[in-house]
Amino acid sequence: xxxxxxxxxxxxxxxxxxxxxxxxxxxxxxxxxxxxxxxxxxxxxxxxxxxxxxxxxxxxxxxxxxxxxxxxxxxxxxxxxxxxxxxxxxxxxxxxxxxxxxxxxxxxxxxxxxxxxxxxxxxxxxxxxxxxxxxxxxxxxxxxxxxxxxxxxxxxxxxxxxxxxxxxxxxxxxxxxxxxxxxxxxxxxxxxxxxxxxxxxxxxxxxxxxxxxxxxxxxxxxxxxxxxxxx
Amino acid sequence: xxxxxxxxxxxxxxxxxxxxxxxxxxxxxxxxxxxxxxxxxxxxxxxxxxxxxxxxxxxxxxxxxxxxxxxxxxxxxxxxxxxxxxxxxxxxxxxxxxxxxxxxxxxxxxxxxxxxxxxxxxxxxxxxxxxxxxxxxxxxxxxxxxxxxxxxxxxxxxxxxxxxxxxxxxxxxxxxxxxxxxxxxxxxxxxxxxxxxxxxxxxxxxxxxxxxxxxxxxxxxxxxxxxxxxxxxxxxxxxxxxxxxxxxxxxxxxxxxxxxxxxxxxxxxxxxxxxxxxxxxxxxxxxxxxxxxxxxxxxxxxxxxxxxx
Numbered sequence: 001x002x003x004x005x006x007x008x009x010x011x012x013x014x015x016x017x018x019x020x021x022x023x024x025x026x027x028x029x030x031x032x033x034x035x036x037x038x039x040x041x042x043x044x045x046x047x048x049x050x051x052x053x054x055x056x057x058x059x060x061x062x063x064x065x066x067x068x069x070x071x072x073x074x075x076x077x078x079x080x081x082x083x084x085x086x087x088x089x090x091x092x093x094x095x096x097x098x099x100x101x102x103x104x105x106x107x108x109x110x111x112x113x114x115x116x117x118x119x120x121x122x123x124x125x126x127x128x129x130x131x132x133x134x135x136x137x138x139x140x141x142x143x144x145x146x147x148x149x150x151x152x153x154x155x156x157x158x159x160x161x162x163x164x165x166x167x168x169x170x171x172x173x174x175x176x177x178x179x180x181x182x183x184x185x186x187x188x189x190x191x192x193x194x195x196x197x198x199x200x201x202x203x204x205x206x207x208x209x210x211x212x213x214x215x216x217x218x219x220x221x222x223x224x225x226x227x228x229x230x231x
Numbered sequence: 232x233x234x235x236x237x238x239x240x241x242x243x244x245x246x247x248x249x250x251x252x253x254x255x256x257x258x259x260x261x262x263x264x265x266x267x268x269x270x271x272x273x274x275x276x277x278x279x280x281x282x283x284x285x286x287x288x289x290x291x292x293x294x295x296x297x298x299x300x301x302x303x304x305x306x307x308x309x310x311x312x313x314x315x316x317x318x319x320x321x322x323x324x325x326x327x328x329x330x331x332x333x334x335x336x337x338x339x340x341x342x343x344x345x346x347x348x349x350x351x352x353x354x355x356x357x358x359x360x361x362x363x364x365x366x367x368x369x370x371x372x373x374x375x376x377x378x379x380x381x382x383x384x385x386x387x388x389x390x391x392x393x394x395x396x397x398x399x400x401x402x403x404x405x406x407x408x409x410x411x412x413x414x415x416x417x418x419x420x421x422x423x424x425x426x427x428x429x430x431x432x433x434x435x436x437x438x439x440x441x442x443x444x445x446x447x448x449x450x451x452x453x454x455x456x457x458x459x460x461x462x463x464x465x466x467x468x469x470x471x472x473x474x475x476x477x478x479x480x481x482x483x484x485x486x487x488x489x490x491x492x493x494x495x496x497x498x499x500x501x502x503x504x505x506x507x508x509x510x511x512x513x514x515x516x517x518x519x520x521x522x523x524x525x526x527x528x529x530x531x532x533x534x535x536x537x538x539x540x
Binding site: 036037039040051052054055059060061062064065066067068069071072073075076077079081084087089108112113115116117118119120121122123124125127175178179180181182184186187189190191194205208209212213216217220224227 | 266
């Protein structure tokens with residue numbers, strides 16, 4: 001029962017965002033016609049639901065320690081690759097973690113990497129959206145594994161490439177909702193067009209990470225997953 | 232630089248507030264920034280926020296936030312000009328653009344974009360204030376009372392981050408000593424070199440994580456409810472700031488529901504001061520939000536007040 005409840009809470013966190021976006025575009029406005037407050041309430045509620053889902057799951061100290069390490073490595077990856085513009089392995093690390101350890105672990109690694117790195121780089125209005133986007137990248141990789149266990153190297157690279165764009169689009173949501181009017185597809189496309197080259201660099205970097213050191217990385221993670229299961 | 236938090240402890244009044252009071256103050260500022268769209272309200276809130284940033288010694292860092300905001304404001308203005316058709320004062324009738332339709336640049340769209348840029352600067356300033364006002368450990372401590380596992384993951388990761396960054400430097404130095412030049416070669420070659428670095432890093436820390444887990448087992452983690460010790464006390468200063476923030480929020484929501492603090496941009500921009508402005512209401516909200524700043528000022532110059540709060 002607790003396990004089912006944790007799954008429901010976890011996945012309902014993801015469900016909130018598309019519903020909210022559709023509501024924002026439907027033309028029915030809030031009291032003052034502003035969606036900014038609602039956007040922050042929704043994103044914090046989505047993250048809280050997913051954290052609650054993780055809380056209700058049974059996790060061993062090993063799982064907790066591994067998630068924390070992967071989150072810290074993902075966060076530090078943002079610094080290691082700072083010399084390459086918008087090329088950062090955090091998305092790839094969240095995806096690999098989700099693929100190997102499952103959707104909940106993937107979410108925790110992605111969201112932890114975002115929050116912890118911003119403790120040191122500086123928190124901004126983008127933090128909850130980064131937490132959500134990287135968390136979702138990790139979780140979706142876990143879903144991909146259950147849907148297509150033999151996705152292959154190129155399939156995974158394509159998935160990582162797509163996430164370069166998805167990540168940018170999710171981050172664009174806060175600026176689109178908070179600062180643009182009217183909220184429609186045209187304005188959303190205009191906001192995404194403004195970030196196209198940044199997103200493309202991110203996507204190309206993700207695919208390159210996956211192709212260059214994806215198999216080696218996965219092998220290490222699989223080894224530790226196996227180690228956690230047998231000891 | 233990355234071996235310590237963005238936060239800097241300076242022993243200031245605003246930094247001494249209970250994390251709950253500080254978080255409520257920040258949350259109220261953020262809510263009001265997103266609620267009101269009147270330029271005067273946004274300017275009032277910005278002045279309070281910048282004064283608070285100065286009071287926590289973050290003014291130099293705020294200048295960096297200002298630069299980011301100015302860059303993003305130009306994008307916001309362009310997007311609004313491209314997509315808004317509701318403005319009446321058309322400054323330039325442009326060509327037809329696929330997806331967006333006819334490009335008409337209106338004064339109202341530019342004005343709306345500029346005011347939204349002001350809102351963006353305000354939101355960035357509020358986050359700048361958050362960065363300098365609340366120590367991350369105190370927030371994580373507060374969080375761990377409600378969510379022990381997630382709080383632990385975040386605390387562990389925050390502790391490990393400086394170690395990971397310094398280990399990156401160590402591995403990089405070791406690889407450089409062995410002839411690896413991280414700055415030479417094509418992008419693909421550079422990424423391959425960094426890939427080796429990341430693999431070593433991952434292996435080292437995953438091995439360490441097993442030891443961390445052993446230490447957690449040894450401390451009986453998971454055997455029952457996690458112990459939680461309350462180190463933070465609510466003092467009179469916290470009660471005063473909490474009350475001022477909440478009264479400001481209630482006042483603001485009441486006025487907002489009556490239509491105050493909203494500015495009509497379309498079809499034609501309204502007057503800056505009219506019946507919907509509510510100057511007295513604006514001053515009331517600003518006064519309530521500046522209460523923690525007044526206390527901060529009094530705390531520094533009046534030892535009696537300092538001893539009482």
